[in-house]
Amino acid sequence: MSIAELPPQRFAIPITGHASLPGTGPAGQSCGTCAHLVRVSGNRRDHAKCGHRAGKNTRSATTDIRLSHPACRCWSAPA
Numbered sequence: 544m545s546i547a548e549l550p551p552q553r554f555a556i557p558i559t560g561h562a563s564l565p566g567t568g569p570a571g572q573s574c575g576t577c578a579h580l581v582r583v584s585g586n587r588r589d590h591a592k593c594g595h596r597a598g599k600n601t602r603s604a605t606t607d608i609r610l611s612h613p614a615c616r617c618w619s620a621p622a
């Protein structure tokens with residue numbers, strides 16, 4: 544699944560938190576299976592961020608990623 548195939552309502556907030564273009568990684572993989580996935584504690588819930596973008600993530604939802612997003616070319620298998 545490419546990012547263009549995801550339902551448009553999921554992108555009401557611009558998503559800028561990926562290390563590279565979603566859908567350019569290994570087929571069948573997602574951010575939820577990537578070694579770079581990090582969870583940041585928030586007020587009401589944890590937020591998923593891409594650790595490959597260290598230093599570029601903010602506390603804004605625009606740098607949140609979804610576990611279901613298709614993997615980008617920076618995807619790595621967990622150790």
Ligand code: SF4
Pocket residue numbers: 560561562563568573574577578579580592593594595608613614615616617618619
């Ligand atoms: S696949 Fe991995 S490296 Fe790419 S955006 Fe998702 S968490 Fe980051």
